[in-house]
Amino acid sequence: MTKTQELTESLEMYLKTIYLIELRKRAARVTDIAHDLGVIASSVTGALRTLSKRGLINYAPYDIITLTDEGMVVAKEIMQKYGAMRDFLIKVLGIDESAAEEEACHMEHRMSEVVFQRLLHFVKYYETCPVEKVRWNEELGYFCSREDLDCEHCVQQVRVGTHKKPGTKPSVGTKRSDN
Amino acid sequence: MTKTQELTESLEMYLKTIYLIELRKRAARVTDIAHDLGVIASSVTGALRTLSKRGLINYAPYDIITLTDEGMVVAKEIMQKYGAMRDFLIKVLGIDESAAEEEACHMEHRMSEVVFQRLLHFVKYYETCPVEKVRWNEELGYFCSREDLDCEHCVQQVRVGTHKKPGTKPSVGTKRSDN
DNA sequence: GGCAATTTTTAGGCTAAACCAACATTATAC
DNA sequence: GTATAATGTTGGTTTAGCCTAAAAATTGCC
Known part of the structure; x- marks a missing residue:
């Protein structure tokens, strides 16, 4: 079961951020995350403890941060939903790119699995046909x-x-x- | 300017509920709202004070509740966004009706004006062409x-x-x- | 060893939303 | 027309989420 309980939008942002930092440099530090999200370090620590408790990140005090396997799955789910919405807004609705990204970031959070799949298919169809x-x-x-x-x-x-x-x-x- | 400040999702729900009750019976009472939203009366009073302060409802203690002109505009905006998303999910993506309504209710809240307009046009095009x-x-x-x-x-x-x-x-x- | 950077802890604040219990008001019924 | 029922309000509490600031702890490095 990938779905532990439902993350808040804020926690999703933390997860997404860690994911992106991992892509760039293998592991994240508190400072990196704080910087990317525009919060101070102690805010990050709090979020990390929550994410760790939920089994989504490998976290030990003063150590570097990585996603667990489950965290990676969830992060990818989030990124995919984001991507699907983004693509739909841009390619199908013709929304301006930066606006689309901004908005997709919010909509993604409330997107069900089914809608995600349909959106994915729809955009693909749209580009293929x-x-x-x-x-x-x-x-x-x-x-x-x-x-x-x-x-x-x-x-x-x-x-x-x-x-x-x-x-x-x-x-x-x-x-x-x-x- | 219709956009006072941004309503929370919860306040939007109150507004929507009042709107729908008004359609049925001209004005709402605290109990009606509480019933429809599944909260207790005192919770409603709190929300009403906020909505009133924002100029969206006519509210005086112990009196019946109606939307102000501005509240009506906002409520209709919400309902329209909801409708656009609902229609899109059902008619274009082929999502099951009840699931679509459930989900539209959440997505609507994060929808920008532009995306709303595009969605509206898109569904219309889709049905017309x-x-x-x-x-x-x-x-x-x-x-x-x-x-x-x-x-x-x-x-x-x-x-x-x-x-x-x-x-x-x-x-x-x-x-x-x-x- | 000791300084600097990083991270954590602690303590506190804010907002939003809800509940409960007690009280106030209004409506209804007899 | 007054007692009782229904409805609505108040104030106090709670929960949850997110954040900050200041101080303490840890780590890395010269």
Whole structure:
């Protein structure tokens, strides 16, 4: 069983950070983690004790820090969920990269196993399938960009559906008060 | 400005609950809210004071509770984000309805305005466009179900891409340890 | 050995959310 | 119209999570 109990978002961040440091330099120190997360060392110690109690990291006072096998599994799960959400936001929804990363970081935490799998598959499908090419356009919203097809039909429908006058920008980032 | 400061997930739940009660019966009472949220009355009073201080509800001790105009806007925003995520999970990712609702409830809270708008558009596009019909299949993952097209090609690629032997079920809901 | 860097401990603070028990108010029933 | 029931509020406590600051402990290194 990988799922011990549910980590808080903060603990997930610690785990993620340790994972990334391990990739760079084999093991982490308190200072590294504190630096990356923007907290002071004593905050890290507290988190480490929790993670250690849950069997996710190898931790002994004053020693260097590594993930346990279980910790590695969990960390990878987190990274994968993050990656899946990030990719979806960027590749499918067309969200700006840095915004996507910021947001994926929060959404990932609440993502179930099933949704994660589906998202993964969906993005893969989306990139693989040679016919389906949906694109985002500020003017028109999403539309399929197949050259052999006249999409004016659906574009019209979408416009009508969202009460948008042709030529009006979609209200992205705008406050709405529609029903 | 609709965005006072950022509500906690808990406060969003209170707001949502009040909104839904208002729909049913014009105004809410402490007991109604407590009942719907599964907390005791005194917990509700505390939350109400916070929401009131933020100008989101009309609240006077011992009186009935309604949303202010601003509260209504915020509540609708929350409901819309919830709806967009719910629809996406169900209609696009093919997630089971009750699971989708459960999960949308958590994800909604972390959703930015932009992602909300994109999701909305995406689902709408997805339902409107007559050619794009992506479907989920336990066996194959996502695939386009256009009859005039042989999708074996992409199905194969997806299979290869996910290291899945043909005929093997995708590992949805299964613990992975892949990289 | 002793200084400097690192880490831990200790003690404390803050916020958010919930509960309980006691009290206050309002509604209802007779 | 008053007693009783239902509803709502208050204040005190608790739990949990996360953080800081200051001081003490440990380690590494010259």
